[in-house]
Amino acid sequence: METATIMAERHTLTAQVLRELRDDGRASYSRIADTVGTTRRQVTEIVEHALAHNLVRVTATISPDLLGKRQFAYLLLAVDQATSVIAELERIQELCFISAITGPFGVDAEIRVGDNQELEERLDRIRQIPGVRRLLVNVYERIAVNIDSPIATADGLYAVDEADLAIAQYLEFDGRASFRTLGSHAGVSAASARNRLRRLISLGAIKVVGLPVRDHHAGAAPVGVGIRVTGSVSSALEALSALGPEFLAATRGNFEIIGTFSGTSNDALLDILEAIRACPEVADVESWSHLRIVREYYGAQAQPPARLS
Structure with missing residues (x-):
């Protein structure tokens, strides 16, 4: 051969x-x-x-419900220099995703916070970063697809205790830790750690994923899309979900839908973009490539509550 x-x-x-x-x-x-x-x-x-x-890290991603996060937004930043702006964005822990991108904006980010007031405060801070010329904000109305993180429900159907939280937080650092290690860290038996983890996963409180480390990504770069819709947003989300997105959300702002798609090659990504444009519900598509994803972290950036409200 x-x-x-x-x-x-x-x-x-x-x-x-x-x-x-x-x-x-x-x-x-x-x-x-x-x-x-x-x-x-x-x-x-x-x-x-x-x-x-360091091509992959196995980590637990944690439900926004468990972290008390209720407000999410996707940000596009027009900048003078992406590198210097990103260095300042990395100081803001509520940003769970930061990337240098192609196109007129140069940087994009995702923010997860507790409420509207906190969102406004963080957005004001971002606008004041030297080199940020314009900030475009798209607030998530509904996340339809997120292959790397549990989707928020805000229904409060599950409760956790300190041992559950200890297990979830340890898995952020070592997603394949043994049940004995998890139990020792949480102060419970290995059997209890196993049962607790299974429960947390089944309830959607956490997800353990092999997350690509994409600050040194090789191959076809993931593509972000901003979509304006004609007709039903729900119908558009259903059609776009069939194309295998990494992330897909209905938003309020400059776009009705924000998405991220990846492929094994540029030709594969071109096929996806063509399929998006062919959707009857899609009126207009803007796209950008993620040249360097410098943060992709969906964990306990703030101490989570012991019980969901």
Whole structure:
């Protein structure tokens, strides 16, 4: 078999394995091997290489409900220099996503806060950063898809105690920690840690994912899209969800929908953009590439409450 063919097959296998890990960061290597049709040894080599070279981090992402976050917004910043502005944005812990992008804005970000007043305060702070010429704000009305983080429900259907929180927060730093380690950290038995984690995951309180580390991303860059809709936003969300987005939300602001899509190649991303434009509900599409994602963190940036309200 030619070297180029071997390399292409290896690349495809690696992508498949890391996709499975992204969906479930605690999936056993044997289960991943069965799913993608390879050996446990190959899966082990791929995952350990990705972790050792900081291509992936296995982490727990935590429900905004659990963190007391009720207000979310997507920000586009027109800037003089992206690098200097991003350095200041990194000082704002409520920003869970920050990226340098192509297009007229240069930087985008996502913010999660408790209420409107807190949102206004953080937006005023961002506007005062030297080099920020304009700030475009799109407030999320409803998040339809987020493959890396639980989606907020605000229904308050579950409660947690200190041991639950300790388990969730430890998993932010080591998503594949053993139940014995989690139990020791939380002051409970390994069996209790196992049961608590299963409950937290089943209730949507946390999700353990193999999150790509994309500040040194290689290959086709993820693409952000801002979409203006004609007709039903719900129908547009349903159609766009079928295209496999990483993230998709109905928003209030300059766009009716904000989304993020990724692909294995530029040709694959072009196909996705063409499919978006072909949707009958889509009136207009603006897109930008994420050149360097410097923060992608959906964890306990503030001490979460012991019980949901």
